[in-house]
Amino acid sequence: MRTTDALPGWMSEEPYGLYDQLRESGDVIWDDSTASWLVTTYTGCKEMLAADDVVYRSPEIDPALAEMFLAIHGGGRVLTLLRDEEHLRIHRWWMQIFSPKAILRWRDDLLRPMVAGRLDDIEPRGRADLEADLADELPIRTIAAILGLPWEDDDWIGQVRSLMAELAPFFGQRPWPLASAHEKALAASMQLNDVFLPFVRERRLGTGDDLISRTWREGSDLLADWDEMDVLSTVRLMFLGGTETTKMSMVGMFYLLMTVDGMQDRLKEANEAVRKRYVEEALRLRGPLHVRPRFANRDTTLCGKHIKKDDVLYGFLASADRDPVSFDDPGEIRLDRAAPRGHLAFSFGPRTCVGAALARAELLEAVDAVVHRLPNLRPDPDAEQPSMFGSTTKSIRPLHAIWDPR
Amino acid sequence: MTVDWLALQAFPERCIGTGTCVELAPLYFDQREDDGTVVLRAAHVKHEDADDVERAVDSCPVFALSLARRDGDSL
Numbered sequence: 144m145r146t147t148d149a150l151p152g153w154m155s156e157e158p159y160g161l162y163d164q165l166r167e168s169g170d171v172i173w174d175d176s177t178a179s180w181l182v183t184t185y186t187g188c189k190e191m192l193a194a195d196d197v198v199y200r201s202p203e204i205d206p207a208l209a210e211m212f213l214a215i216h217g218g219g220r221v222l223t224l225l226r227d228e229e230h231l232r233i234h235r236w237w238m239q240i241f242s243p244k245a246i247l248r249w250r251d252d253l254l255r256p257m258v259a260g261r262l263d264d265i266e267p268r269g270r271a272d273l274e275a276d277l278a279d280e281l282p283i284r285t286i287a288a289i290l291g292l293p294w295e296d297d298d299w300i301g302q303v304r305s306l307m308a309e310l311a312p313f314f315g316q317r318p319w320p321l322a323s324a325h326e327k328a329l330a331a332s333m334q335l336n337d338v339f340l341p342f343v344r345e346r347r348l349g350t351g352d353d354l355i356s357r358t359w360r361e362g363s364d365l366l367a368d369w370d371e372m373d374v375l376s377t378v379r380l381m382f383l384g385g386t387e388t389t390k391m392s393m394v395g396m397f398y399l400l401m402t403v404d405g406m407q408d409r410l411k412e413a414n415e416a417v418r419k420r421y422v423e424e425a426l427r428l429r430g431p432l433h434v435r436p437r438f439a440n441r442d443t444t445l446c447g448k449h450i451k452k453d454d455v456l457y458g459f460l461a462s463a464d465r466d467p468v469s470f471d472d473p474g475e476i477r478l479d480r481a482a483p484r485g486h487l488a489f490s491f492g493p494r495t496c497v498g499a500a501l502a503r504a505e506l507l508e509a510v511d512a513v514v515h516r517l518p519n520l521r522p523d524p525d526a527e528q529p530s531m532f533g534s535t536t537k538s539i540r541p542l543h544a545i546w547d548p549r
Numbered sequence: 550m551t552v553d554w555l556a557l558q559a560f561p562e563r564c565i566g567t568g569t570c571v572e573l574a575p576l577y578f579d580q581r582e583d584d585g586t587v588v589l590r591a592a593h594v595k596h597e598d599a600d601d602v603e604r605a606v607d608s609c610p611v612f613a614l615s616l617a618r619r620d621g622d623s624l
Contacts, residue, residue: 193612235566239585242568484569484608493565495610500568 156531158433159474162462170446171456179455180448185469185487187446188458191437192492196226199437199456201494211325215313215332216383217376220366222497223384230493232365237497240354246504253288254508257281262516266549270523273397274390274542277513279304281505282389286381291353292342303338306331307382314383335382336375343374354381388431389502391538392488393509395429396422398529400510401520401544403476410514413478415507418514422506423483424476430488433461434535460487461537517546555594556617557602561586563613570614573605574598587613 162183165172170187171180182188191199204212204224216224222233239245261280265271283304287294294300313328342355349360358377362369400407410418435458439450450456464486465473471480489496496502513520522528526543557577566585570578576598579588594602594616606614 193610231565235584235586238566238568239580242566242580242585243572244568244580482604482607484573484604491610493611495565495567500572 158461158531158537159465162459162465165459166462166466169448171448171450173448177455177457179457180445180450182445182456182458183462183466184446185463185466188435188460188463188487189491191445191456191458192435192487192490192494194443195437195492195494196230198440198443200226200440202436202438208325211329215310215325215328217332217336217372217379219370219372219374219376221376221380223380229366234493234497236361236365240357241498241501243500246501249285249289249501250504250508254281254285254505255512257284257288258508258512262512266516269548270526270543270545272526272541272543274394274529274540277509278390278393278397278542281393281509282386282502283307283382285501285505286385289354290342290378290381291346291351291355292339299338303335303382306335306338307386310335310383311387332379335379339375339378340371343371343378347371384496385498385501388536389498389505391431391536392426392429392502393506394538394540394542395431396425396506396510397513397520397542397544398539399425399429399476400513401522401542406476407514407518407520409478410510415511417478418510419503419507420478420480420483421476422503422510423486424478424480425506425510426488427464427470427486428474428476430461430464430486431533431536431538432488432490433533433537434459435490436535460490463487516549517544518549519547520544521546554618555596555599555602557589557592557594557606558615558617559587559589560613560615561588563611564609565611565613567610569608569610570605573608574601577602578605 165181165183168183170184171182174181182191195201213224222230222237225233258281261277265276271277283300284294287300287303292299309331310328312324346353346355346359349356355374355378358374362373362377366373400410406421410421437456437458439452439454439456441452443450445456464470467473469485471477489499489502521544523543523545527541529539529542531537531539564586566580566587568580568585570587571580577589577591577594579590580586581588603616606616
């Protein structure tokens with residue numbers, strides 16, 4: 144069933160008003176235009192995602208297109224396309240790599256100096272596009288660094304970024320990418336493989352401290368017949384999952400910092416625990432993951448609605464995170480929420496985002512540096528103003544800002 | 550004397566190893582070295598820690614933790 148070629152057009156660019164209207168209509172509502180269920184509230188989305196892989200499933204690949212889909216993911220086995228026991232095993236492995244404990248060393252040794260280096264460059268200018276000049280630089284270099292790739296080489300990073308941008312239309316139109324995106328994505332995927340493959344082969348012995356070596360070292364304990372295509376696809380997925388959405392989250396976080404009166408001063412005086420709460424609120428209000436598609440594995444009931452086997456459901460996570468039933472003053476940044484991490488910005492359930500702790504660490508280091516080093520940060524009135532783009536994943540650009548000298 | 554207390558329980562077979570509980574309430578949770586799944590460091594929760602533990606339990610994305618109030622003199 145192909146329902147979603149209409150989805151990007153059906154969602155308005157700035158959808159928060161639409162989400163408010165949808166929630167008024169119910170937790171789970173039938174939409175004729177897409178022949179699917181729209182899950183609009185926090186309760187509904189959480190219940191659906193918690194039952195992932197049992198009651199619900201992520202969209203399956205059309206068998207006729209399976210080979211091409213795999214090739215666009217790198218050609219090997221990847222977490223997102225695995226199911227059941229294999230998925231659980233690989234998901235746990237990713238979680239270990241990116242556990243809050245594990246990323247502590249990256250915060251000190253990598254993230255903080257990297258953020259400081261970027262700000263050394265842009266701070267004296269007094270103005271910058273924080274999307275292009277800061278948010279677009281940090282996550283991609285972070286992923287490259289932990290994989291042991293040349294993250295300080297601007298040309299190399301630029302090449303990877305540009306190829307990933309060519310893949311974006313394919314991955315940005317879930318659950319069914321438009322056919323027009325296939326060919327371009329396949330070509331970009333092949334080129335990305337060419338960029339990464341020499342590094343993958345070079346680390347085959349698995350003796351290094353980097354994540355490519357670790358993937359070689361531990362992969363054969365995870366899946367049978369582990370080979371270089373599996374390692375390559377793991378590298379590709381780390382870039383895919385660890386760059387664009389973290390960048391978008393960072394942009395949203397900076398946007399709120401620039402536009403909410405007094406927030407920068409408040410955070411500047413606050414301790415890290417409060418800044419962590421700010422990061423969570425920014426994720427809740429401006430997280431890029433707007434819609435998650437699912438299929439029902441069997442007849443079931445969700446928030447009182449009878450869902451039939453193979454029905455399509457869209458979980459509107461960004462709507463759920465502004466649900467007034469679950470969040471007091473849902474449109475406001477509240478740094479005193481009882482459960483600051485209760486949002487769904489990293490999804491929920493057995494397919495919850497494996498890179499959440501790393502993304503949080505990057506956001507925290509970024510906001511910590513920016514509140515101190517870019518005083519009186521505010522929108523640049525003489526530059527293009529930000530506008531929202533995307534469909535199931537959304538963000539804003541550009542983000543031109545000015546600030547006072549320190 | 551009757552004492553109310555909070556009983557903490559973990560279901561490691563459900564755990565996917567996010568480590569969120571360890572971050573939010575490290576006195577009560579740890580992770581196994583080999584697969585990252587949850588290990589309880591204590592099963593009885595002190596009242597002064599109840600908020601932190603409750604937050605950790607609520608944050609678990611796969612409901613691998615539970616916290617229940619018990620009435621009685623078991624302590």
